[in-house]
Amino acid sequence: MNHPSTGPCVLTLNGGSASLKFAVYTAAPTPERTLHGMLERLGETTAQLTCQGANGAEPSVPVPAQPSAAEFLVDWLAQRSELRSLVAVGHRVVHGMLHSEPEELTPELLAELRRIQPYDPEHLPLELELIEAVRARFPQLRQLACFDTAFHHGMPRVATQLPIPRRYEAKGVRRYGFHGLSYAYLMSELERLGDPAAQTGRVILAHLGSGASLAAVRDGRSIDTSMGFSPTSGLVMGTRSGDLDPGIAPYLSRSEHLSVQELSDLFNHDSGLRGVSGVSSDVRELLAREAGDVRAREALALFCYQAKKWLGGFAAALGGLDSLVFSGGIGEHAPAIRARICDGLGFLGIHLSEARNAQNALVISDDDSPVTVRVIPTDEQRMIARALSRMLQPATRTGAS
Secondary structure (H helix, E strand, O other): OOOOOOOOEEEEEEEOOOEEEEEEEEOOOOOOEEEEEEEEOOOOOOOEEEEEEOOEEOOOEEOOOOOOHHHHHHHHHHOOHHHOOEEEEEEEEOOOOOOOOOEEOOHHHHHHHHHOHHHOOOOHHHHHHHHHHHHHHOOOOEEEEEEOOHHHOOOOHHHHOOOOOHHHHHHOOOOOOOOHHHHHHHHHHHHHOOOOHHHHOEEEEEEEOOOEEEEEEEOOEEEEEOOOOOOOOOOOOOOOOOOOOOOHHHHHHHHHOOOHHHHHHHHHHOOHHHHHHOOOOOHHHHHHHOOOOHHHHHHHHHHHHHHHHHHHHHHHHHOOOOEEEEEHHHHHHOHHHHHHHHOOOHHHOOOEOHHHHHOOOOEOEOOOOOOEEEEOOOOHHHHHHHHHHHHHHHHHHHOOO
16 A cells, blocks of 8 residues: 655665666655555566555556656656655665765756766666756756765775776776675665674675676775776676676677677677676576576676685785675675675685575685674665755754754
8 A cells, every 4th residue: 555654755766778767765864664665677578667655565566668758657656655754865876987975867967968968878878867857857856976986985095096098087987886785875884783894894795686786995995896997897797798808899899790889789788698608697597497407507707706706806906805795686685696696705705605605695704714794785875865864964953944
């Protein structure tokens, strides 16, 4: 049943390359979620909206091809009584260039986001559609941009440079890093759990989902991360290639006559686990098939091998390791993948408990493991809600509405 909101609330929107998540929270210093859901399989005929409110899951709703997914969602949300007292909307914006904090969406910031669309053609167009759809439907509402790149803003220069001519850096071609909202949430959870490494230690965060990356954090600050100029780089992912030899692109362009757009589609949508397995980008399906399908087995082996290499490299960059955190859909729910990544890393001080890992326990390392290994569910939406609460607090104190 659709229950009315009992007080001011905020809406968070998280537009991805193939899905769009949303959530409604109370407008409070400690936001409480009252509604959440997602549009999935965007661009396909089977696209649907699923949501969960106060009374549990609701029937799914087909998403039509027209209007756009952004307009459809905003129109659907406008009919919900939970949003009658909506006071602000926050957006996850994947690419924020050099922005280091959440910022209220002004005409100037919106113009900048339009200008930098070529830096992230997979995410920014949908994010801009959402911003515009909200503005058209709720012109009085304040909107906030929360940048995924902000967490990595202070990385050392050596971690941001690319080995190409310097003139391109002046055009913004450098390593930025992504998954920042997830990483900020995980670090806040580490601190809440009383892990001293959150403030004065060496931490590796592993956000492993359909998009996957690792971050190296020393004394609470990101010093390096696997994604660089774009979210396509770094680890092998569900459909993204991760790092590739630069020579592959011109070779395929010449030999297969692929255009720039076709190369982008290949590396973002047809590579990674899906490309290697030829079957699926879903780790659950690949794990179920691997015993009888060499392609599934090889795809998983490649994923775990690359993650293990990045983990070891970041341990070297940190000068050791105190805590390792697994998160994201794979990191939170795939014990076999966590075990394979950590296998053979005893020399780094990583010793998993087989029983705890199988149970997806909060701590999955042995009691005598020098490195504490944790599984922490991430919550990017909550980080946006917290940022919205901070934005609204001054207005609350001055009595503004």
